[in-house]
Amino acid sequence: MSYENLTGRTAVVTGAASGIGEAVAVLLAEQGARVALLARRVQRLDELAAKITAGGGTALGVVADVTDDASVSAAAERIHEAYGAVDLVVNNAGVMLGNPVEAGRLDEWQRMIETNVTGVLRVVRAFTGDLVATAAEGRTADLVNISSVAAHLAFPNYAVYGATKAAITHLSQCLRTEFGPRDVRVTNIEPGFVESELRLHTDNDEISAQVDGMVEAMGTLSAAELADVVAYAASRPRHVNLRQIMAMPTRQA
Numbered sequence: 001m002s003y004e005n006l007t008g009r010t011a012v013v014t015g016a017a018s019g020i021g022e023a024v025a026v027l028l029a030e031q032g033a034r035v036a037l038l039a040r041r042v043q044r045l046d047e048l049a050a051k052i053t054a055g056g057g058t059a060l061g062v063v064a065d066v067t068d069d070a071s072v073s074a075a076a077e078r079i080h081e082a083y084g085a086v087d088l089v090v091n092n093a094g095v096m097l098g099n100p101v102e103a104g105r106l107d108e109w110q111r112m113i114e115t116n117v118t119g120v121l122r123v124v125r126a127f128t129g130d131l132v133a134t135a136a137e138g139r140t141a142d143l144v145n146i147s148s149v150a151a152h153l154a155f156p157n158y159a160v161y162g163a164t165k166a167a168i169t170h171l172s173q174c175l176r177t178e179f180g181p182r183d184v185r186v187t188n189i190e191p192g193f194v195e196s197e198l199r200l201h202t203d204n205d206e207i208s209a210q211v212d213g214m215v216e217a218m219g220t221l222s223a224a225e226l227a228d229v230v231a232y233a234a235s236r237p238r239h240v241n242l243r244q245i246m247a248m249p250t251r252q253a
Contacts, residue, residue, distance in 0.1 A: 003232065003234075005235045005236070005237070005238075006031035006032055006033050006231065006234065006235050007031060007032030008032060008033070009028075009032075009033040009034070009087050009088050009140070010034045010036075010084065010085065010086050010088065011025075011028050011034065011036065011088040011089070011090065012035075012036045012079060012088070012089045012090065012123070013025045013028070013037060013038065013092060014039070014066055014090065014092050014119075014123055015092040015093030015094060016038055016039045016048065016092070017039035017041045017044035017045055018039075019194070019195075020092055020194060021037075021092040021093070023222075023226065024092065024226075024227040025037050025048065025052065026048075026055075026057075026227070027227045028088070028231060028234075029055070029058065030055065031231060031235075034058040034060075034083050035052065035058065035060070036060045036062055036082070036083060036086070037059055037061045037062065038062050038064045038066075039064070039093070040063065040064070041063075042061070042063050045061030045062070045063065048061065060079065060082050060083065062078050062079060063075075066115060066119030066120075066122055067111075067114040067115055067118070067119055072119075072122040072123060072126050073126065075126070076126035085130040085134060086127050086130040086131070086134075087130065087131065087134040087139060087141050087142070088142045088144070088234055089123060089124070089127050089131065089142070089143050089144065090230060091119075091120045091123050091124070091143070092146045093115060093119055093123075094115060094116045094148075095112055095115045096112075096148075097111065097112055097160075097161065098157045098158050098161065098204060098207040098211070099204050099207065101159050101160070108160070112161055113160075116164035117164050117168065124175070127143075131143060131179070132179070132182055132184060134184075135184045135238075136183075140234075140238040141183065141238075142184075142185045142186075142187065142233075142234045143175065143184060143185070143186045143187070144186075144187045144189060144233065144234060145172045145187070145188050145189070146168075146189050146230075147168040147169045147188050147189065147190045148161075148165040148190055149190050149191065149192045149246055149248055149252075150165045150166075151165040151166040151169040151190055152166075152169075157207050157210075165190075169190065169244075172186050172187075173188070173243075173244075176241075180241070183238065185241040186243065187233045187234070187241065187242055187243060187244070187245065188243065189226075189233070189245045189246075189247065190244070190245065190246040191221065191226050192218075192246070192248025192249055193248065193252055194220055194221045194222070194225075194226050195220045217251070219251055219252075221247065221248070221249055225247075229247050233245060
């Protein structure tokens with residue numbers, strides 16, 4: 001499938017080393033966007049950049065940790081040096097750690113908040129100027145935040161993860177009040193079960209087995225199918241903002 005309005009754009013995709021982020025980066029590059037790949041794993045970034053380049057696309061791997069202020073700032077500087085202003089930001093980096101609240105895993109709570117919430121804010125801060133300037137020039141500017149159906153649906157043992165995603169869903173809504181009047185679109189995408197590394201993050205074998213059982217019963221979307229949703233939203237005419245999209249397997253209630 002081809003999409004209008006993606007050729008010639010400059011995109012940043014966080015969490016690009018695997019899963020949804022990798023699939024989004026590949027698809028945007030296939031559609032003619034220059035893509036900056038942000039993630040922590042240098043080897044995976046190099047491999048993905050080489051894959052995109054071999055397919056005729058343009059990609060730049062930038063090692064960055066969204067939980068670190070200096071790392072995000074340095075990544076933005078690197079991207080600006082290579083590509084100039086960015087007009088499409090996909091905030092995809094995230095971590096999903098499952099344990100009952102009574103386990104008191106402050107380490108996990110802090111990691112999820114730093115990655116899933118503050119990490120998103122760091123990236124927004126780094127590229128807001130680009131998006132606002134792009135829109136002021138009459139061109140399309142998009143901020144796409146990957147949230148989760150866990151922002152609305154309650155899952156046992158994932159209370160803190162769900163809370164971080166609810167924060168992103170509400171943040172996206174609030175950002176529209178600031179960005180929308182300046183013609184910058186904000187899209188919040190809430191996936192259900194998607195085949196990715198997210199569910200492998202949990203160190204509790206019993207909870208992992210429970211999630212595996214749900215996945216087996218309901219199935220998953222592929223990362224490429226979720227990437228299709230991102231590309232579709234970002235390719236609409238600039239006056240059309242698909243503000244919130246929930247995408248899940250048909251069998252997931």
